[in-house]
Amino acid sequence: MQVxxxxxxxxxxxxxxxxxxxxxxxxxxxxxxxxxxASTGNAGTIARYALDPVGTPEVLRDLPRLLFxxxxxxxxxxxxxxxxxxxxxxxxxxxxxxxxxxxxAALAVxxxxxxxxxxxxxxxxxxxxLLNDRGAVYAFDTVQAMQRAAPGLLRRRSMGxxxxxxxxxxxxxxxxxxxxxxxxxxxxxxxxIWLSDPVQMLARIAAATGAERVNARVxxxxxxxxxxxxxxxxxxxxxxxxxxxxxxxxSAGLLRPLGIRVPLTAERGYxxxxxxxxxxxxxxxxxxxxxxxxxMQGRLRAAGTVxxxxxxAPPSPHRWTRLEEGVRSVxxxxxxxxxxxxxxxxxxPDSLPVIGMxxxxxxxxxxxGHLGLTLAPRTADLVLRALGGEAPLAALDxxxx
Ligand SMILES: Cc1cc2nc3c(=O)[nH]c(=O)nc-3n(C[C@H](O)[C@H](O)[C@H](O)COP(=O)(O)OP(=O)(O)OC[C@H]3O[C@@H](n4cnc5c(N)ncnc54)[C@H](O)[C@@H]3O)c2cc1C
Numbered sequence: 001m002q003v004x005x006x007x008x009x010x011x012x013x014x015x016x017x018x019x020x021x022x023x024x025x026x027x028x029x030x031x032x033x034x035x036x037x038a039s040t041g042n043a044g045t046i047a048r049y050a051l052d053p054v055g056t057p058e059v060l061r062d063l064p065r066l067l068f069x070x071x072x073x074x075x076x077x078x079x080x081x082x083x084x085x086x087x088x089x090x091x092x093x094x095x096x097x098x099x100x101x102x103x104x105a106a107l108a109v110x111x112x113x114x115x116x117x118x119x120x121x122x123x124x125x126x127x128x129x130l131l132n133d134r135g136a137v138y139a140f141d142t143v144q145a146m147q148r149a150a151p152g153l154l155r156r157r158s159m160g161x162x163x164x165x166x167x168x169x170x171x172x173x174x175x176x177x178x179x180x181x182x183x184x185x186x187x188x189x190x191x192x193i194w195l196s197d198p199v200q201m202l203a204r205i206a207a208a209t210g211a212e213r214v215n216a217r218v219x220x221x222x223x224x225x226x227x228x229x230x231x232x233x234x235x236x237x238x239x240x241x242x243x244x245x246x247x248x249x250x251s252a253g254l255l256r257p258l259g260i261r262v263p264l265t266a267e268r269g270y271x272x273x274x275x276x277x278x279x280x281x282x283x284x285x286x287x288x289x290x291x292x293x294x295x296m297q298g299r300l301r302a303a304g305t306v307x308x309x310x311x312x313a314p315p316s317p318h319r320w321t322r323l324e325e326g327v328r329s330v331x332x333x334x335x336x337x338x339x340x341x342x343x344x345x346x347x348x349p350d351s352l353p354v355i356g357m358x359x360x361x362x363x364x365x366x367x368x369g370h371l372g373l374t375l376a377p378r379t380a381d382l383v384l385r386a387l388g389g390e391a392p393l394a395a396l397d398x399x400x401x
Pocket of ligand 1: 246
């Protein structure tokens with residue numbers, strides 16, 4: 001089948017690779033440059049253990065305090081506040097106990113095979129050297145914070161994730177580069193894989209795919225005969241038997257003219273990089289700060305935090321300032337920041353992606369929020385099945401809203 005894949009982030013690329021491997025004729029369409037697409041600047045973890053949706057009763061309880069403090073790890077992009085009201089009202093509903101539990105159970109199904117899937121993908125594209133499997137760590141500032149988190153961590157264990165609780169000494173022994181006495185304890189997710197360079201992995205997948213690449217922005221989608229016509233910002237329209245829409249946070253705008261409404265917003269995330277330093281041997285998340293330190297090739301990356309909303313707006317410089325304060329509260333002696341980045345997590349109120357056929361020949365694959373890297377191979381598998389005529393999983397169904 002002739003398939004146009006819209007978007008060349010980790011989701012679009014992995015889908016293109018999978019479909020091409022199954023013998024489909026794939027055209028991959030995306031602008032040559034999109035500095036804010038999420039897949040280049042993330043924390044790099046294949047977070048099989050991340051079983052909690054963003055919306056939970058605990059987050060709901062703290063939401064007013066978090067959202068209205070522009071420096072909190074989960075803040076609101078104020079200029080976007082009004083346009084966010086419909087998304088936020090859905091998010092509040094999804095944070096109630098029953099919905100949060102259902103979303104957690106659905107996430108558990110999606111995450112179960114993430115590590116095996118990623119190993120297979122890395123092998124297929126010759127990217128195994130970019131995978132590390134020394135695990136990932138949460139670090140807690142106080143014993144009380146750790147005690148509050150413990151029931152949730154143990155619940156993850158009962159849902160299939162490997163978790164080991166660590167006292168301060170065990171954490172220090174595991175990561176001797178952490179400042180002595182800075183954390184009261186932690187949790188190790190043993191065996192967790194992370195990427196030492198997401199950009200290099202994207203390049204490997206693109207090279208192994210060999211799909212035709214069109215450097216353009218899709219400006220409109222329209223049914224055409226038995227297939228689809230794609231209008232582009234440069235050059236003539238393209239035609240394809242099927243379209244896979246994997247344009248991350250930008251996807252909903254292309255669906256509105258077709259009468260398809262999906263509650264998608266951007267959770268803006270930030271990173272800072274410090275060249276030439278490597279105090280850690282695995283990703284470490286200081287939980288109260290909402291970001292990860294991830295050791296990457298030749299540099300340390302601090303990536304995370306959430307600022308809701310604002311697809312077209314420039315980055316908020318104060319978010320980098322707060323992130324840097326968090327970084328230096330752990331490693332006071334790091335050199336000056338080497339580079340700063342902001343990217344858009346494509347986010348749905350129930351923390352589950354939208355995957356499946358929305359119209360004949362139009363498959364949606366976006367909305368992966370905090371887990372797009374982790375879920376990319378699984379998504380490619382589900383897209384392949386959707387193109388083969390399989391009905392979507394209820395929890396991911398584009399028609400669930
Ligand atoms: C700070 C941060 C840390 C993160 N850490 C992790 C992590 O540790 N583990 C994890 O699993 N996930 C993590 N994530 C989430 C993950 O990065 C995202 O879920 C994932 O990258 C989304 O991929 P995507 O391909 O859907 O979107 P994107 O990477 O945003 O790609 C979208 C693509 O669509 C293209 N596009 C947009 N509009 C159009 C158009 N009109 N026509 C054609 N193409 C278009 C863009 O150019 C781009 O190629 C993190 C995200 C952030 C921001």
